[in-house]
Amino acid sequence: MTRRLGNLPGSETVTSFVGRRAMVGEIRALLGSARLVTLLGPGGMGKTRLAIRVGETAHRAFADGVWLVELAELRDPALTDHAIIDALGVPDRSAESSEEVLIEHLQDKSLLLIIDNCEHLLDACGNVIAAVLRAAPGVRIIATSREALHVPGEHVVPVPPLSFTSSDEGGGDGNPLEYEAVELFVQRAAAAVRGFTLDAENHEAIARLCARLEGMPLAIELAAVQLQSMGVNEMLDRLEDRFQALSTVVRGAPARHQTLRAAVEWSYALCSPAEQTAWARLSVFPGGFDLDAALAVIGYDSLTAQESTDAVTGLVSKSVVLRQVHSAGARYHMLETIRQFGRELLRGSDAELDVSRRHAHHFAELAAHACHDWSGPRQREWSSMLRREQVNFREALRFGFDDDADPSAAVRTAVDLRHLWVMGAGREGREWIDKAVAALHADTPLRAEALWVAGWVRQVQGEPTGSSAILTECIDAARRHGDQVTLARAELFLGVNKLLGDELDEAEALLSGARATYRSLGAEDSESLIGLAAHGWLRLIEGDDREAEKIAEECRRLSRGIGECWAATWALWVLGLIGWTRSDDILATAALREAIEIKRDLGDWLGIPCCVEVLVWMLAESGQHRRAARLMGANRELWVPIGQPMFGFATYLQAHENYTATLREALGDARFEAEHTAGGHLSPDATVDHALGTPRQTRTAPSSPLTRRERQVARLVAEGLTNREIAEHLVISPRTAEAHVENILTKLGYTSRAQIAAYVRADHSPDSRPAQSR
DSSP: OOOOOOOOGGGGGGGOOOOHHHHHHHHHHHTTSSSSSEEEEOTTTOOOHHHHHHHHHHHGGGGTOEEEEOOTTTGGGGGGHHHHHHTTTTOOOOOSSSEEEEHHHTTTOOEEEEEEGGGGHHHHHHHHHHHHHHHHTEEEEEEEESSSOOOOOOOEEOOOOOOOOOTSSTTTTOOGGSSSHHHHHHHHHHHHHHTTOOOTHHHHHHHHHHHHHTTTTTHHHHHHHGGSSSHHHHHEEEEEEHHHHHHTTSTTTOHHHHHHHHHHHHHHHTOOHHHHHHHHHHOOOSOOOOOOHHHHHHSSOOOOHHHHHHHHHHHHTTTTTTEEEEEEEEEOOOOHHHHHHHHHHHHTTTHHHHHHHHHHHHHHHHHHHHHHTOSTTTTTHHHHHHHTHHHHHHHHHHHHHHOOTOTTTHHHHHHHHHHHHHTHHHHHHHHHHHHHHHOOOSSOOHHHHHHHHHHHHHHHOHHHHHHHHHHHHHHHHHHHHHHHHHHHHHHHHHHHHHHHOOHHHHHHHHHHHHHHHHHHTTTOOHHHHHHHHHHHHHHHHHHHHHHHHHHHHHHHHHHHHTTHHHHHHHHHHHHHHHHHHTHHHHHHHHHHHHHHHHHHHTTTTTTHHHHHHHHHHHHHHOOOOOHHHHHHHHHHHHHHHTTGGGGHHHHHHHHHHHHHHHHHHHOOHHHHHHHHHHHHHHHHHHHHHHHTHHHHHHHHHGGGOOOOHHHHHHHHHHHHOOHHHHHHTTOOOOHHHHHHHHHHHHHHTTOOOOHHHHHHHHHHGGOOOOOOOO
């Protein structure tokens, strides 16, 4: 089965879609002629769910997938195009504007963009949508908004309420489930209350309730969950009281807005005082949050930790807070309408400033912990957390830098988030770290730290000149303050800068000096080990591949010693280059594939195209011309947001051109262009699958009961490694390695490691590359 491209939520995370089947078909048909369809309606009308349903049913019409962009949590209009880039999974680290990166990515794509919640960013959304429509003819857009965007070519589709009976007496003589509102209520009620069904005793009250709520999906869902504590008739009586009171609360508001507000206020009134307090305080989160974060902003003043936990549980049971379980644990979030109601309660209250400060403090501590613990065995876990909490870090930084009295806490957080900036959020990181440098007017050690991070971020964005100037300033400042760690880091990255510019003597002096400083400090971290890997690369460029290999292996050994894996991937990249230099296909391919797998786990989309580039060269040399051409086209898309392949390093740029010519000659222009273009339509994740040969493994998956990690362990067993050596190689505990081996033996029905080795050899024989003279 072909995997769908895109990022629509899976069926397990979205409640069932009710009603509007004809409307789904109408919108799909409209997309055939209209390139922008805006679904218009008030909050709670179900615009998002309708748009997603259209995307689910129309995915086959778009070769490059259906992509959802959620803007509800975004407050800065300047980041609108960046949010779209993030949703598309495009690594954005280049110095080009976000709009240029977005247009370059979309201009030859056939895809559907669903841009959700545009109403608070109308101008920004309108501008970026207009630019996309002009430059990318294969892109169709569905926007959801409470106001029209007024973009040329826009087709506005009002989203009506779900159908409901107009009879004051209830359902009439027909089947109440013929009405969409009743169908939704019954489905949600059955999910909330075990054994609930529509029957002769309750169907009229349910029909009247849905009519009173005017068929608004969110209001109906809020009502359905109240069946946990009261009957339908009691619920209807209480809701009638709420509507009677409403006319004096929201004068002049549209009827449907009054309906929704009544339903939300009604849910609020049914909450305990602790739950009401928690509702308001949780509205500080612009996106998702975990329980620890929730307790950090709730649990003070009048609420104990246990009362805070109970309040969150109560809000979940009332569907005010939604809970989803992921691999990292439970995550919570509020629908935007619910959150905005909470913000109204919080805004202007005595608690508003305290809650924002507690939110910022919690995420500042989290960033500091991740940074301090980064160079160790929890690196993958921290990397995942940084990406998952990015929107909360953004809110914490925004609040911190708005505090003119003392921005130092925000500066510290921006510096501590450096690994997020250089691996996956370069453009946003540059904005925050530049703000950090500017915020500290005095010459302080903290400002010097911010300078070296600013230089590093510019380096990964392909700005060698700007990076060099900032790092040089940092070196001077670090020397004045006697800050040896900051000095070593600035010298390290300035050395890499000189290496990329082919200034090898200067690179040697700087990298050697940084290495000497690190040794004198007696501590290794990811940055120092990246410097060691860079030193190995320098030796390779100078022609000493044996010394380069020795340094790269030392980097891997030191990385294993502290449980680090990110810097080790750069050592693996150097080993891949060594294998390419020696025409050693086995060394190069094994090192590069291992590096790519780890980098994908870490979200290092700066390092992945570096590894894929060299893998393309090896594939071209080994005669796998079609696969190499397709992977080259795919990798071109990964390089776009970064800059030229291999950061513009002249020797490797020439290698890229040479292999392009080789592949054209081997395949012919037509076949090369076809494969190259097909590769350009692969998503970043599909590109990694293609580089690793995962598509082949996927097709044979039914015959292999092993997980990806177990296959990795099996390959190491076949290479003769002991359990302890496997543990060191994969940076896991010996007990975990032993458990993997036992699982493999059990699943395959084997009794010896020799049988595992034979299995691996048999499994990989179809993928062996043809022997070819070089």
